[in-house]
Amino acid sequence: MHRYLVYLLAIALLPVCLWLATLWPAWYWGVGLTAAMVAVGTWDLLQKRSTLRRNYPVLAHFRYGLESIGPEIRQYFVQSDLEDVPFSRQQRALVYQRSKNEMDTVPFGTLRSTYAVDYEWINHSMAPTTIGHHDFRVLVGPDCAKPYSASVFNISAMSFGSLSANAVRALNEGARRGGFYHDTGEGSISPYHKEKGGDLVWEIGSGYFGCRDEQGRFSEERFIANATLDQVKMIEIKLSQGAKPGHGGVLPAPKVSAEIAATRGVPEGVDCVSPSRHSAFSTPVELLQFVARLRELSGGKPVGFKLAIGHPWEWFGIAKAMSETGLLPDFIVVDGAEGGTGAAPAEFVDHVGIPMYEALLLVHNTLVGLDLRERIRIGAAGKITSAFDIARTIAFGADWCNAGRGFMFALGCIQSLSCHTDRCPTGIATQDAKRWKHLDPADKASRVQNYHDKTLHALMELLCAAGLNDPAELGPEHILRRVSAVEIRSLASLYRYLEPGELLRGIPDHAVFHDFWGDARTDSFQPPARLQALRASRSQ
Numbered sequence: 001m002h003r004y005l006v007y008l009l010a011i012a013l014l015p016v017c018l019w020l021a022t023l024w025p026a027w028y029w030g031v032g033l034t035a036a037m038v039a040v041g042t043w044d045l046l047q048k049r050s051t052l053r054r055n056y057p058v059l060a061h062f063r064y065g066l067e068s069i070g071p072e073i074r075q076y077f078v079q080s081d082l083e084d085v086p087f088s089r090q091q092r093a094l095v096y097q098r099s100k101n102e103m104d105t106v107p108f109g110t111l112r113s114t115y116a117v118d119y120e121w122i123n124h125s126m127a128p129t130t131i132g133h134h135d136f137r138v139l140v141g142p143d144c145a146k147p148y149s150a151s152v153f154n155i156s157a158m159s160f161g162s163l164s165a166n167a168v169r170a171l172n173e174g175a176r177r178g179g180f181y182h183d184t185g186e187g188s189i190s191p192y193h194k195e196k197g198g199d200l201v202w203e204i205g206s207g208y209f210g211c212r213d214e215q216g217r218f219s220e221e222r223f224i225a226n227a228t229l230d231q232v233k234m235i236e237i238k239l240s241q242g243a244k245p246g247h248g249g250v251l252p253a254p255k256v257s258a259e260i261a262a263t264r265g266v267p268e269g270v271d272c273v274s275p276s277r278h279s280a281f282s283t284p285v286e287l288l289q290f291v292a293r294l295r296e297l298s299g300g301k302p303v304g305f306k307l308a309i310g311h312p313w314e315w316f317g318i319a320k321a322m323s324e325t326g327l328l329p330d331f332i333v334v335d336g337a338e339g340g341t342g343a344a345p346a347e348f349v350d351h352v353g354i355p356m357y358e359a360l361l362l363v364h365n366t367l368v369g370l371d372l373r374e375r376i377r378i379g380a381a382g383k384i385t386s387a388f389d390i391a392r393t394i395a396f397g398a399d400w401c402n403a404g405r406g407f408m409f410a411l412g413c414i415q416s417l418s419c420h421t422d423r424c425p426t427g428i429a430t431q432d433a434k435r436w437k438h439l440d441p442a443d444k445a446s447r448v449q450n451y452h453d454k455t456l457h458a459l460m461e462l463l464c465a466a467g468l469n470d471p472a473e474l475g476p477e478h479i480l481r482r483v484s485a486v487e488i489r490s491l492a493s494l495y496r497y498l499e500p501g502e503l504l505r506g507i508p509d510h511a512v513f514h515d516f517w518g519d520a521r522t523d524s525f526q527p528p529a530r531l532q533a534l535r536a537s538r539s540q
Helices: 002-023 025-046 051-055 059-068 070-078 089-099 165-178 191-196 220-227 258-264 284-297 312-325 346-351 356-369 387-396 405-411 441-465 511-516 529-539
Strands: 120-122 137-140 148-151 153-155 200-204 232-238 249-251 272-274 303-307 331-335 377-381 400-403 479-484 487-490
Touching: 002 025, 002 059, 025 051, 051 059, 059 070, 089 405, 089 441, 120 387, 148 153, 148 232, 153 165, 153 441, 165 191, 165 405, 165 441, 200 220, 220 232, 220 284, 232 284, 232 331, 258 272, 284 303, 284 312, 312 356, 312 511, 331 356, 356 377, 356 387, 356 511, 387 400, 387 441, 387 479, 400 405, 405 441
Parallel strands: 153 400, 200 232, 232 303, 303 331, 331 377, 377 400
Antiparallel strands: 120 479, 137 148, 249 272, 479 487
């Protein structure tokens, strides 16, 4: 009977409250409360969708209420400072402090256990250097007609539609002030990207938003109109993203406003589909031909592609096609499976794609092995927030880093995990004007600039302490990791790094290359014949 206790109490108290209200009108609030509880309990008993509500009328709603605020309770009261799910309190605090130009020093020693497995650090030098600036840059596309000098830290791909108008304004103005680039995301170039004049990397996905015809196919004419804008510095073909590689996506019709429709070149009020694969090419060679064509159509701007590494033979097929045809991208951005600004199914978030460091190392090793590394720049994205994250990523093999969620924190994101609900409490990841209009672009642009500036200043201090003069001097030998209670290894000794030209001399003694390099094809993304035969035998 205790299951119905709250409901029965409400029934019993309702006439009492009615009687008290005839004597003291203030008691009408009690009448309203008990009447509401009786109505809810009665409905709970009559409905058939929820067994819990039928078994625990009224009381079940208290459980739902507590469950709904569970993430906030854990984040604010239970989660430790170092529990990084998805980002730790310490990581968020560092971004907030730097974006607000506040003190970011830490008192009384580290919170980390320096003897715990996986603890990492950068070795310092007995002869520290002095660097006169922290505006570290990488020249992308030196052989292009319009090469671009990119910062080593930039804003990763996040589309207008996923982000609000004021969030895009703030990011782009921050990028303009700080001299770094702002990736548009596959949602194309909105008026809010153009408004402030910050450098743009235009990302082109499988939906060809901003450069598509009425049938959704790639349109050269519309591509040229956007690609030749002075503000667009590079073009990035999105093959896949870390949050949901191989999935595609749909922006539901109610969310396809007039602004989004005009930006993407799609009909207003109709489902906006991003297919899971491109239609402009279907083989590694065709991909590289597409890269070369976009470079020509853009007037000689650097063109590259972004991918989350999946089947190794597919990436190897692209790399082989580069070596055989001489058609090279100017850059490659490696997106790790830990990327997460795009909402995705739980299985994709948790179990699809290779994490950034392993993916980055595979791409770097392949290009080194083909003697192409000096001609192709590599960017990397995946849960990067601090100067040490940047240093470690460059040491692994990247030339520069991108961050999405780090810059969202700079805008004021509180990690409420409501990006996909259109109810973002900070006005960043929503199209609800009642929410995003309260985000002040001028103030947040200053925070974006501050975060970038102070993070690169911290990177400079790390380099000086290590006795280095530029991020390009970082190598895997500089980063140390504790692998057990009694063993410390550098990244250089933990991972197999290929020698220049090693793949041109034969298949190296390396598990992934040994298993898949010989079978990779330049004319197809299909699996090697032996794997297809194995699949066929399993299906019989």
